[in-house]
Amino acid sequence: MKTLIILSHPDVAGSTTQQFLMxxxxxxxxxxxxxLEKHYPTGKIDRxxxxxxxxxxxxxxxxxxxxWYSSPSLLKEWQDVVxxxxxxxxxxxxxFGIVVIAGVAKKEYQAGGxxxxxxxxxxxxxxxxxxxxxxxxxxxxxxxxxxxxTETCKQKLLIRYQQYLMLGNSQxxxxxxxxxxxxxxxxxxxxxxxxxxxxxLIKEQLQTNQEELEMLRFTLDELE
Amino acid sequence: MKEExxxxxxxxxxxxxxxxxxxxxxxxxxxxxxxxxxYNRLEQLEGQLDGxxxxxxxxxxx
Numbered sequence: 689m690k691t692l693i694i695l696s697h698p699d700v701a702g703s704t705t706q707q708f709l710m711x712x713x714x715x716x717x718x719x720x721x722x723x724l725e726k727h728y729p730t731g732k733i734d735r736x737x738x739x740x741x742x743x744x745x746x747x748x749x750x751x752x753x754x755x756w757y758s759s760p761s762l763l764k765e766w767q768d769v770v771x772x773x774x775x776x777x778x779x780x781x782x783x784f785g786i787v788v789i790a791g792v793a794k795k796e797y798q799a800g801g802x803x804x805x806x807x808x809x810x811x812x813x814x815x816x817x818x819x820x821x822x823x824x825x826x827x828x829x830x831x832x833x834x835x836x837x838t839e840t841c842k843q844k845l846l847i848r849y850q851q852y853l854m855l856g857n858s859q860x861x862x863x864x865x866x867x868x869x870x871x872x873x874x875x876x877x878x879x880x881x882x883x884x885x886x887x888x889l890i891k892e893q894l895q896t897n898q899e900e901l902e903m904l905r906f907t908l909d910e911l912e
Numbered sequence: 913m914k915e916e917x918x919x920x921x922x923x924x925x926x927x928x929x930x931x932x933x934x935x936x937x938x939x940x941x942x943x944x945x946x947x948x949x950x951y952n953r954l955e956q957l958e959g960q961l962d963g964x965x966x967x968x969x970x971x972x973x974x
Contacts, residue, residue, distance in 0.1 A: 711935070712935065840941070843937065844938070847939060848942075865946065868942075872943075875936060883927070886926070889923065890927075890943075894946075897950045900954060901954060908961055908964065911965075
């Protein structure tokens with residue numbers, strides 16, 4: 689599964705959230721980060737190039753800061769130029785997700801909150817696009833008030849974000865375990881032999897636990 | 913099972929003392945959460961299995 693992040697942000701260098709997220713994608717396999725404002729400083733989007741990029745990825749992620757309950761303008765321009773109803777058949781079956789960054793607390797995005805509408809409601813036009821193109825719409829990955837997060841929260845966010853990009857909706861315990869095992873393999877490759885063995889042991893224990901869980905579930909199913 | 917869980921968490925803590933990057937540290941911290949989730953699930957399923965095997969419903973049939 690290849691993931692394409694279409695990032696729109698007019699000032700990426702000045703955004704600590706975007707810097708944090710961009711750093712988190714650097715080591716990931718099969719994840720392409722495509723920053724629109726960097727690629728198109730004049731704002732003129734290459735339709736053919738973008739359509740080819742879209743075609744070669746299976747999971748499309750729009751990543752942007754919330755500007756007036758929508759995206760920065762270049763992402764809207766991208767939609768106007770690139771999306772094409774004639775491509776519905778060619779592009780169907782992809783997954784589509786949104787990583788949206790908001791400066792307001794999550795609790796305000798609900799009926800009775802200061803922003804009144806939920807993020808799911810505000811992102812409805814994107815959901816309609818996903819529906820039109822027969823793309824599976826992933827739960828929105830919202831990041832709220834990043835600047836106020838504790839270090840521990842940021843570290844958890846980093847891993848959840850990587851899993852969102854790489855696993856999409858496949859986030860059962862078994863799938864997340866397999867994801868951690870793969871990450872451990874790539875880390876251990878860069879380590880000296882003694883650490884390599886330690887990491888291997890951990891990886892093996894995760895596997896043993898997973899097999900035990902499957903065996904217990906199997907036994908319970910048999911008894912029912 | 914508890915001993916094994918503690919051993920695993922201690923091993924991850926040992927790796928945490930030697931991390932070389934922020935991302936690696938984040939990975940180990942979230943891994944500890946996953947390990948706890950695995951053992952919780954194991955405990956729940958084992959409990960469920962015990963409950964099923966010792967159900968009075970089954971006794972009457974013997």
